Amino acid sequence: MMSEQKxxxxxxxxxxxxxxxxxxxxxxxxxxxxxxxxxxxxxxxVRIGGTEVIAGVKxxxxxxYPDTPDKGNLMVNAELRPMASPKFESGPPSDQGIELxxxxxxxxxxxxxxxxxxxxxxxxxxxxxxxxDIVAVNDEGNLFDAAGLAALAALLDARxxxxxxxxxxxxxxxxxxxxxxxxxxxxxxxxxIGATFLVDPLSDEEENFDARLTVxxxxxxxxxxxxKGGEGSLTIDEIDHMVGIALERSAWLREKLGR
Amino acid sequence: MESLHMKDRxxxxxxxxxxxxxxxxxxxxxxxxxDKVIADxxxxxxxxxxxxxxxxxxxxxxxxxxDRVIGQVNDxxxxxxxxxxxxxxxxxxxxxxATNEFIGRGANLAEIFGLGDxxxxxxxxxxxxxxxxxxxxxxxxxxxxxxxxxxVNAAKVPRxxxxxxxxxxxxxxxxxxxxxxxxxxxxxxxxTPEGEVVAAETIQKIQDEAHLGGLTNRIKDFLEQKTGKKxxxxxxxxxx
Numbered sequence: 218m219m220s221e222q223k224x225x226x227x228x229x230x231x232x233x234x235x236x237x238x239x240x241x242x243x244x245x246x247x248x249x250x251x252x253x254x255x256x257x258x259x260x261x262x263v264r265i266g267g268t269e270v271i272a273g274v275k276x277x278x279x280x281x282y283p284d285t286p287d288k289g290n291l292m293v294n295a296e297l298r299p300m301a302s303p304k305f306e307s308g309p310p311s312d313q314g315i316e317l318x319x320x321x322x323x324x325x326x327x328x329x330x331x332x333x334x335x336x337x338x339x340x341x342x343x344x345x346x347x348x349x350d351i352v353a354v355n356d357e358g359n360l361f362d363a364a365g366l367a368a369l370a371a372l373l374d375a376r377x378x379x380x381x382x383x384x385x386x387x388x389x390x391x392x393x394x395x396x397x398x399x400x401x402x403x404x405x406x407x408x409x410i411g412a413t414f415l416v417d418p419l420s421d422e423e424e425n426f427d428a429r430l431t432v433x434x435x436x437x438x439x440x441x442x443x444x445k446g447g448e449g450s451l452t453i454d455e456i457d458h459m460v461g462i463a464l465e466r467s468a469w470l471r472e473k474l475g476r
Numbered sequence: 477m478e479s480l481h482m483k484d485r486x487x488x489x490x491x492x493x494x495x496x497x498x499x500x501x502x503x504x505x506x507x508x509x510x511d512k513v514i515a516d517x518x519x520x521x522x523x524x525x526x527x528x529x530x531x532x533x534x535x536x537x538x539x540x541x542x543d544r545v546i547g548q549v550n551d552x553x554x555x556x557x558x559x560x561x562x563x564x565x566x567x568x569x570x571x572x573x574a575t576n577e578f579i580g581r582g583a584n585l586a587e588i589f590g591l592g593d594x595x596x597x598x599x600x601x602x603x604x605x606x607x608x609x610x611x612x613x614x615x616x617x618x619x620x621x622x623x624x625x626x627x628v629n630a631a632k633v634p635r636x637x638x639x640x641x642x643x644x645x646x647x648x649x650x651x652x653x654x655x656x657x658x659x660x661x662x663x664x665x666x667x668t669p670e671g672e673v674v675a676a677e678t679i680q681k682i683q684d685e686a687h688l689g690g691l692t693n694r695i696k697d698f699l700e701q702k703t704g705k706k707x708x709x710x711x712x713x714x715x716x
Binding site: 220221222224225228229232234236237238421 | 592621622623624669670672673676677
């Protein structure tokens with residue numbers, strides 16, 4: 218049985234309109250603010266309508282993992298604090314929080330935006346470790362895109378710390394050197410509700426979707442990663458269509474970075 | 477030595493000494509400490525003769541007996557339902573207060589109200605521990621089917637209703653939709669998608685501009701410009 222709330226969402230979409238008056242493929246206003254934290258090497262705040270996400274990048278020197286002596290470390294962690302939405306509970310990360318971190322991580326890793334080989338200082342002994350922390354400040358829908366954009370903006374903002382004689386990062390001696398970024402992967406999540414495809418969902422729409430596809434798009438218009446969610450199925454044609462929407466919207470969203 | 481340290485409609489923060497002297501009466505949002513009257517909320521000071529109160533600018537919903545609120549059923553109990561009031565406290569709707577119809581012994585309560593159902597109900601009892609009982613018996617109290625909910629600041633609810641319901645009446649005239657406003661800051665709207673979008677925008681505008689004067693006329697102009705229909709600020713009719 219379909220919930221009354223979902224029927225109401227479908228009633229809107231049948232008229233090509235959303236709860237806030239937008240068209241299905243319209244985004245809310247997006248703003249990106251850089252350098253919001255002094256203690257992080259790079260940081261950013263992203264607002265999409267009422268949704269707000271902050272991200273910070275910490276860079277340190279660590280030993281590489283034994284199985285990847287020729288690769289630096291890249292970590293993404295996301296937190297959905299109860300203050301962001303009544304749906305979030307305190308305690309260990311929920312499935313939703315883990316998925317958010319994984320999707321952002323995959324977009325950055327698989328686009329090879331950071332070449333982890335470039336982070337090696339001495340093979341097998343010392344590598345730079347880049348850790349991205351994402352915190353949802355307010356959730357009014359579309360945390361995926363907001364978190365992905367915030368993580369990318371924080372990476373763009375990051376400056377390498379210095380290195381002291383003990384081969385540790387020296388945070389008092391920041392350099393002007395940026396992280397060696399090769400592309401700017403922007404995630405766009407396309408939702409399917411009924412027969413309609415839409416981007417930038419509101420919370421009400423996120424609660425009633427059939428399927429969603431997060432597409433991480435690179436600067437040159439190629440794909441880096443996909444994540445499908447929801448109980449509904451998608452045909453090959455539908456996926457083609459959704460990827461097309463994502464690529465088109467990602468170019469627009471990347472402009473909002475301003476860097 | 478009696479003196480009022482602030483003017484009517486000044487912004488106060490908790491701890492502000494509003495007045496000195498036993499002649500002043502602390503009301504909602506203020507308290508007395510020795511001979512001083514001190515604010516305990518953020519808001520606008522209201523001075524009515526010797527009575528001092530603070531009209532909050534923001535804040536959660538403080539339950540009060542007799543309030544009409546919108547809640548969502550989130551549990552089925554042995555002899556009633558737990559109703560989420562979208563605030564810090566939840567309420568219990570007992571079987572005897574749920575309907576005028578007969579509910580037999582052993583009836584399946586989930587068939588009457590299920591999880592997620594939205595009801596507009598009245599607070600019939602609030603204990604000092606904020607255990608709340610609600611009732612669905614009374615005019616206008618019912619289950620709300622369809623439509624959508626908007627959450628607004630509970631402190632702004634009186635402005636959204638307007639004097640004698642003028643604001644709600646204007647929105648209804650302009651958009652032709654149904655509106656129910658709960659004192660707990662939940663607003664339920666149901667109608668055409670276009671009408672609902674205009675209503676949602678209007679409610680947001682009222683919230684944003686609630687502290688400014690001349691609100692009724694600005695909302696009238698806003699609605700007329702948005703819908704092209706003529707609206708007049710009038711009190712709500714019986715049965716609306």
